[in-house]
Amino acid sequence: MNISKILFVIGAIVCLPLYGFLCITNLDPTTGFFSSSNLLTTVFYGVLIAVPVLIILLSTVIQKRFAFSISNSRMLGVLSLLMGALMIASGVIHLMNLLSSAFSAVMFSTLIITALQIVMAALSGIVFLHLGICYFKENISNRGSITFLFPLVWALIACVEMFRDYPQIAGMPERTLYLLCLLSFTLFLMGQSRILSDVDFIKGVRWINAFGMCATLFGLTMTAGEIAEFSSMSLPVFDVLLAFILSLYCLAFSFNTYIEK
Numbered sequence: 001m002n003i004s005k006i007l008f009v010i011g012a013i014v015c016l017p018l019y020g021f022l023c024i025t026n027l028d029p030t031t032g033f034f035s036s037s038n039l040l041t042t043v044f045y046g047v048l049i050a051v052p053v054l055i056i057l058l059s060t061v062i063q064k065r066f067a068f069s070i071s072n073s074r075m076l077g078v079l080s081l082l083m084g085a086l087m088i089a090s091g092v093i094h095l096m097n098l099l100s101s102a103f104s105a106v107m108f109s110t111l112i113i114t115a116l117q118i119v120m121a122a123l124s125g126i127v128f129l130h131l132g133i134c135y136f137k138e139n140i141s142n143r144g145s146i147t148f149l150f151p152l153v154w155a156l157i158a159c160v161e162m163f164r165d166y167p168q169i170a171g172m173p174e175r176t177l178y179l180l181c182l183l184s185f186t187l188f189l190m191g192q193s194r195i196l197s198d199v200d201f202i203k204g205v206r207w208i209n210a211f212g213m214c215a216t217l218f219g220l221t222m223t224a225g226e227i228a229e230f231s232s233m234s235l236p237v238f239d240v241l242l243a244f245i246l247s248l249y250c251l252a253f254s255f256n257t258y259i260e261k
Contacts, residue, residue: 002259003063004055008213011051015221018044019173020228027229033172048221052184052214059210065260068195068205070135072252077135079249084128086242087154091121093238110164113157120154127151131196140196148193155186174234177222181243184215188250205257212254219247 022044028035059066070076095118098111127147134140162179166172191207194200223244226233233240 002066002209002257004058004209004213005255007051007055007058008217011047011055011217012220014047015044015051015217016224018047019221020224023174023225023229027173027225048217052217055213056210059206059213063259066202066205066209066257067260068201068208068257070138070256072256073135073138075252076249077132079245079252080128080132080135082245083249084125084130084132086125086238086245087121087128087151088125090238090242091118091125094118094121113160113164117154117157117161120150120157123147124151124154144197146197148189148196152186152189152193155182155189158182159186172234174222174225177218177225178235178239178243181215181218181222181246184211184218185246185250187211188215188254192253208250208254209257212250216247216251216254219243219250223247 018040022034022040026035026038026041027033034041094114098114098118127150130142131140134142159179159182162175162182166175188208188211191204191209191211194204195208222235223240226235226240
């Protein structure tokens, strides 16, 4: 039995509605912090920390006999195409922002990161679009290709951007959840690239089971909170949509793991 899936379901049942309730009743829309600390916030943080830690431990240390086979290729195809489109769209948004600030003072380091993000967004989007077509054909035609590393680089840059844009991210639950989602997605992509590139397949399966479910839990929880406070969302709508589709993709891919009898 894959106990990690059971833990994920328990975490989702507790965290999604609880965080939505806290965003409505206990979140300061101006600062983005919880207004006060009470029993519900303690329970929320406790479950949000304990469940991912247990999932990672079970997937990477305790449970050893993981196996993997894709049984939902059409769903993965749709989600992969959406991921590719959103990645390309993020590159376009960064390009427009860069062009709009062409005549203002822009730090050289910021310019380099933004330019790299634009290139990686385009390349990563193409990788996921092609991967989506491969899912529909039920044939990964570019197995072993280094192109699977492009989305990994894109995700790493997105994490760096989160620190750059929100230096006081600690304590802001929606931004912290988004960052944790991106970090988990980065590690999930490392596992996915191992599987699709036929490099250390077993380790790749453990990583997607562990970090794919963590990314899903963080992303869906963040999405639930942003929907609950829709009139005063603290994150851009595009980021919320990206986290939502990203979470669904990780969930669909990770649920193809199982324990060999």
